[in-house]
Amino acid sequence: MPAPMRSEPWWMNAVIYQIYPRSFADSNGDGIGDLRGICEHLDHIQALGADAVWLSPVYRSPMADAGYDISDYCDIDPIFGTLADAQRLIEEAHRRGLRVLFDFVPNHTSDQHPWFIESRSSRDNPKRDWYIWRDTPNDWRAALGAGSAWTWDEASGQYYLHLFLPQQPDLNWRNPEVVQAMHGVLRFWLDRGVDGFRIDVAHCTGKDPAFADHPRCLAGEPLADFNDDPYSHEVLRGLRRLVDSYPGDRVLVGEVNIRSTASVVQYYGAGDELHMSFNFPPLDAPWDPVVFRTCIREVDSLLHPANAWPTWVLSNHDNDRHRSRYGGSLRRARAAAVLLMTLRGTPFVFQGEELGLEDARIEAENRVDPGGRDGSRAPLPWLARPPHGWIGAPPWLPFPPDAADLSVERQNADPASTLQLYRRLIAVRRSCPALRTGSWEELDSPPEVLAYRRRHGDDERVVCINFAARPMDFAPPGSWRVEIASEPGGRGGAYVGRLGAEQAVILQPGES
Ligand code: GLC
Ligand code: CA
Numbered sequence: 001m002p003a004p005m006r007s008e009p010w011w012m013n014a015v016i017y018q019i020y021p022r023s024f025a026d027s028n029g030d031g032i033g034d035l036r037g038i039c040e041h042l043d044h045i046q047a048l049g050a051d052a053v054w055l056s057p058v059y060r061s062p063m064a065d066a067g068y069d070i071s072d073y074c075d076i077d078p079i080f081g082t083l084a085d086a087q088r089l090i091e092e093a094h095r096r097g098l099r100v101l102f103d104f105v106p107n108h109t110s111d112q113h114p115w116f117i118e119s120r121s122s123r124d125n126p127k128r129d130w131y132i133w134r135d136t137p138n139d140w141r142a143a144l145g146a147g148s149a150w151t152w153d154e155a156s157g158q159y160y161l162h163l164f165l166p167q168q169p170d171l172n173w174r175n176p177e178v179v180q181a182m183h184g185v186l187r188f189w190l191d192r193g194v195d196g197f198r199i200d201v202a203h204c205t206g207k208d209p210a211f212a213d214h215p216r217c218l219a220g221e222p223l224a225d226f227n228d229d230p231y232s233h234e235v236l237r238g239l240r241r242l243v244d245s246y247p248g249d250r251v252l253v254g255e256v257n258i259r260s261t262a263s264v265v266q267y268y269g270a271g272d273e274l275h276m277s278f279n280f281p282p283l284d285a286p287w288d289p290v291v292f293r294t295c296i297r298e299v300d301s302l303l304h305p306a307n308a309w310p311t312w313v314l315s316n317h318d319n320d321r322h323r324s325r326y327g328g329s330l331r332r333a334r335a336a337a338v339l340l341m342t343l344r345g346t347p348f349v350f351q352g353e354e355l356g357l358e359d360a361r362i363e364a365e366n367r368v369d370p371g372g373r374d375g376s377r378a379p380l381p382w383l384a385r386p387p388h389g390w391i392g393a394p395p396w397l398p399f400p401p402d403a404a405d406l407s408v409e410r411q412n413a414d415p416a417s418t419l420q421l422y423r424r425l426i427a428v429r430r431s432c433p434a435l436r437t438g439s440w441e442e443l444d445s446p447p448e449v450l451a452y453r454r455r456h457g458d459d460e461r462v463v464c465i466n467f468a469a470r471p472m473d474f475a476p477p478g479s480w481r482v483e484i485a486s487e488p489g490g491r492g493g494a495y496v497g498r499l500g501a502e503q504a505v506i507l508q509p510g511e512s
Pocket of ligand 1: 069105164201255257317318
């Protein structure tokens with residue numbers, strides 16, 4: 001008798017929604033989003049049809065890097081709430097069938113973490129070796145414009161390593177006590193019911209043990225953009241074993257922030273490292289069919305043979321929103337949403353992209369982030385009328401453009417809105433095995449049109465995206481009906497072989 005097929009883990013079928021907690025929803029009027037705010041707005045995510053949320057860090061932090069500098073991994077920062085609020089959020093989400101991923105930041109702590117305070121207190125402190133101390137620096141450069149990756153500690157007379165800000169000293173993962181302590185952090189949250197983790201800069205925990213100078217650093221690039229030491233894989237295998245020892249398909253999604261799909265695929269290991277990795281070339285891609293085609297073919301040709309399940313991301317908290325990158329065009333942003341939801345792999349939606357938001361324009365004197373990434377981190381407009389549901393102190397960043405028209409309230413009421421388009425796309429995806437886990441095959445098409453077929457058994461869809469700013473004729477063989485169109489026109493009707501300017505469509509087989 002053949003062994004029963006193991007059904008796919010939930011995350012292969014999922015749409016994952018990234019919450020940036022500072023800017024999602026504020027419950028206590030201090031102008032900063034918080035855990036209760038998230039709890040009060042879970043309806044929005046449920047109505048969108050997402051399967052899981054990933055929260056950017058909410059742990060205790062001095063906020064030198066908006067919470068990616070953690071001083072206690074096992075407590076919640078008071079600006080976000082309490083441990084009890086976190087527990088309630090996990091339970092409330094689960095009650096609605098939403099899974100919850102937390103952000104795990106293994107590469108570095110805050111310089112205010114008790115471990116680092118001890119480590120820097122003297123050269124013979126037992127935690128000295130928990131961080132990376134050297135008598136002489138090399139040429140490694142830090143990210144976020146922080147210059148050298150080494151900061152001199154006057155009191156103990158050595159340099160410590162930080163691939164990001166000086167307030168984010170790097171942990172030494174070659175020290176088994178660090179491994180143990182950080183595994184303890186994962187257990188703490190797994191025991192509280194989180195369904196997995198997004199792992200911050202998953203490619204950075206291992207460093208060249210020879211600390212050799214790197215020509216790319218000499219040329220001004222931060223090491224975190226390309227650090228790729230084999231030891232990071234060892235670290236990930238340890239995390240994977242731990243997470244797999246829990247029931248319920250807990251998942252590890254790694255941020256491998258190397259802009260090379262060939263490198264990214266290595267971080268799936270032999271099915272014993274990341275379950276999924278981000279792959280950012282499509283996140284850098286301009287509105288250009290040639291670039292997208294290349295990125296997508298690359299994912300197909302490199303990940304598929306390696307049995308590595310892809311992810312797709314168009315926007316996140318570190319980059320300009322895709323609508324802004326595509327010249328502010330809502331039409332393009334909507335066509336891209338069709339692409340995002342129909343490629344082979346798990347799509348990630350960054351809060352606000354379902355509203356078609358652009359980046360906020362922020363005056364120089366109001367900038368907060370040392371890395372210049374404030375624009376995409378602006379607060380979500382819930383209500384049409386200012387202050388858009390943010391009652392009390394004004395939010396920590398200004399609203400994005402057109403906040404009233406793009407508010408959740410307005411878009412809820414408008415069947416043609418971007419929010420409704422995302423809902424329809426996610427609903428179709430949910431009901432359609434071909435779009436979720438089916439095969440992917442590119443179709444012959446004019447260069448301006450990207451077209452592909454998804455198929456799973458008898459279930460079949462064709463997706464066409466017209467990147468040109470003029471209508472294009474394109475007819476895939478067979479007869480088709482328009483299931484979803486990014487721009488009004490033809491929905492539900494027969495597909496007549498013509499795509500509108502910058503229009504994307506999902507086609508389903510028509511009556512023959
Ligand atoms: C990741 C995060 C980013 C943060 C950096 C350092 O790239 O997404 O926001 O600044 O890691 O933790
Ligand atoms: Ca608040």
